[in-house]
Amino acid sequence: MSTETAPAAERAAAPSPAAWAEARSRVYAVGLAAALPVTARPIAEADGLTLAEPLTTRTDLPAFPTSSVDGWAVRGAGPWRVVGRVLAGGTPPPLTEDGTTVEIATGAMVPRGGTAVLRVEESDRTPEGLVTGTPRATPEWREPGEEAYAGEELLPAGTPVDPAVIGLAASCGYDTLPVRRAPRAALLVFGDELLTAGPPGAGRVRDALGPALPAWLRRYGCEVGPSDVVGPVADTLPAHVAALRTALADADVVCTTGGTMHGPVDHLHPALADLGADYVVNTVAVRPGFPMLMARLTGPDGRARFVAGLPGNPQSAIVALVSLVAPLLAGLQGRAMPVLPHATLAEPVSGRGDYTHLALVRLDRAAGTAHPVRHVGSAMLRGLAGADGFAVIGPGTTGEQGSRVPVVPLPLLPGERAS
Numbered sequence: 001m002s003t004e005t006a007p008a009a010e011r012a013a014a015p016s017p018a019a020w021a022e023a024r025s026r027v028y029a030v031g032l033a034a035a036l037p038v039t040a041r042p043i044a045e046a047d048g049l050t051l052a053e054p055l056t057t058r059t060d061l062p063a064f065p066t067s068s069v070d071g072w073a074v075r076g077a078g079p080w081r082v083v084g085r086v087l088a089g090g091t092p093p094p095l096t097e098d099g100t101t102v103e104i105a106t107g108a109m110v111p112r113g114g115t116a117v118l119r120v121e122e123s124d125r126t127p128e129g130l131v132t133g134t135p136r137a138t139p140e141w142r143e144p145g146e147e148a149y150a151g152e153e154l155l156p157a158g159t160p161v162d163p164a165v166i167g168l169a170a171s172c173g174y175d176t177l178p179v180r181r182a183p184r185a186a187l188l189v190f191g192d193e194l195l196t197a198g199p200p201g202a203g204r205v206r207d208a209l210g211p212a213l214p215a216w217l218r219r220y221g222c223e224v225g226p227s228d229v230v231g232p233v234a235d236t237l238p239a240h241v242a243a244l245r246t247a248l249a250d251a252d253v254v255c256t257t258g259g260t261m262h263g264p265v266d267h268l269h270p271a272l273a274d275l276g277a278d279y280v281v282n283t284v285a286v287r288p289g290f291p292m293l294m295a296r297l298t299g300p301d302g303r304a305r306f307v308a309g310l311p312g313n314p315q316s317a318i319v320a321l322v323s324l325v326a327p328l329l330a331g332l333q334g335r336a337m338p339v340l341p342h343a344t345l346a347e348p349v350s351g352r353g354d355y356t357h358l359a360l361v362r363l364d365r366a367a368g369t370a371h372p373v374r375h376v377g378s379a380m381l382r383g384l385a386g387a388d389g390f391a392v393i394g395p396g397t398t399g400e401q402g403s404r405v406p407v408v409p410l411p412l413l414p415g416e417r418a419s
């Protein structure tokens with residue numbers, strides 16, 4: 001739709017694009033400043049959310065001296081007279097006399113007064129029923145605090161909750177966790193030329209972003225329901241304003257696709273002006289994806305809302321997603337700014353002058369190398385479907401073969417792209 005050159009006055013007023021790295025820092029900072037509310041969630045329902053407070057142990061871990069074997073908890077030298085039995089879950093009376101023992105199960109509390117635990121397979125019984133054997137030199141029980149002391153910080157606030165964190169929280173005695181709720185996202189697809197079913201042709205293309213972006217957004221931790229995806233929105237300013245207003249009532253982040261330029265039916269900028277939004281970022285010195293933007297306004301509840309304007313060219317939209325939306329979401333979730341891994345370029349990648357070049361690459365993780373893929377035009381999705389992420393070729397540089405470059409990963413799941 002961006003077929004016409006902008007009028008001279010508009011071109012003169014065009015904002016200067018933000019440097020790519022600066023744009024990322026800026027959206028992360030505004031996201032963090034608007035970090036989502038904290039709620040207590042049952043631990044089993046906290047997967048994918050973010051710790052709002054450090055995870056500290058409520059007790060020593062283990063909380064009591066715990067036998068690590070099945071056998072005999074003994075006091076003093078043998079042979080030992082059996083005075084009882086302690087199973088996991090019980091609290092044994094103390095062993096008060098040398099030469100006495102209790103039968104003990106793995107995981108059971110070692111009685112006070114116990115001096116050693118003898119493995120059952122390394123013990124014998126005399127005809128009188130006394131226990132004999134030689135306990136190993138190294139203790140056969142776990143000391144309280146061996147894993148952590150009560151009150152010790154195990155994970156900082158901002159840690160993403162995953163199954164390992166859930167298990168740890170349970171072992172520390174948590175029933176609920178203070179977490180930041182998931183960001184709520186919505187998607188508005190702009191473009192009258194888009195088909196929502198059937199093959200493209202006769203001047204019309206399939207909407208490739210409406211079906212794909214919600215899935216990408218969920219992988220960044222967003223909630224996006226079917227009714228949160230709307231489009232194609234009619235190519236009129238009132239329709240754009242109305243669609244944005246409706247989406248912003250609920251969503252923390254509204255992504256839009258297309259209409260970021262200043263063509264005859266590109267209405268995003270006027271719609272944002274109409275809604276009184278401020279730009280956090282308005283165009284970024286990156287190729288592809290230059291017209292991307294992030295705007296901020298205040299929702300009906302007084303909380304900040306964001307509009308991420310993703311360019312219409314499908315690969316450019318994904319560049320905007322990984323460049324601006326991912327850091328914004330990290331901030332909103334109270335997480336750290338995503339750290340970019342590095343890889344060695346297996347082939348040269350051209351620079352883009354003063355602009356950053358985000359070049360689709362496939363990673364060979366074992367070798368630590370990044371391999372540029374083919375079919376990477378900004379209107380294409382074929383390269384993306386075989387790539388792991390984008391190599392970052394900084395402004396004023398070219399990607400020499402053998403150089404180490406940052407890589408912006410796509411949020412792929414384990415097993416995807418496995419070759």
Ligand SMILES: Nc1nc2c(c(=O)[nH]1)N[C@H]1C(S)=C(S)[C@@H](COP(=O)(O)OP(=O)(O)OC[C@H]3O[C@@H](n4cnc5c(N)ncnc54)[C@H](O)[C@@H]3O)O[C@H]1N2
Nearest residue numbers: 001002004191206207208209258259260261311312313316
């Ligand atoms: N005069 C200029 N025109 C354009 C410039 C420029 O600098 N000066 N930049 C180009 C760049 S770069 C991009 S990227 C696009 C961005 O334009 P818009 O965000 O306004 O996007 P549209 O014009 O609406 O669409 C561009 C292109 O993408 C197709 N499209 C849009 N949405 C979808 C979708 N959901 N699924 C599949 N394909 C989609 C659309 O049909 C167009 O072909 O502007 C350039 N123009």
Ligand code: MOO
Nearest residue numbers: 288289290316378
């Ligand atoms: O940068 Mo546009 O975003 O080339 O396709």
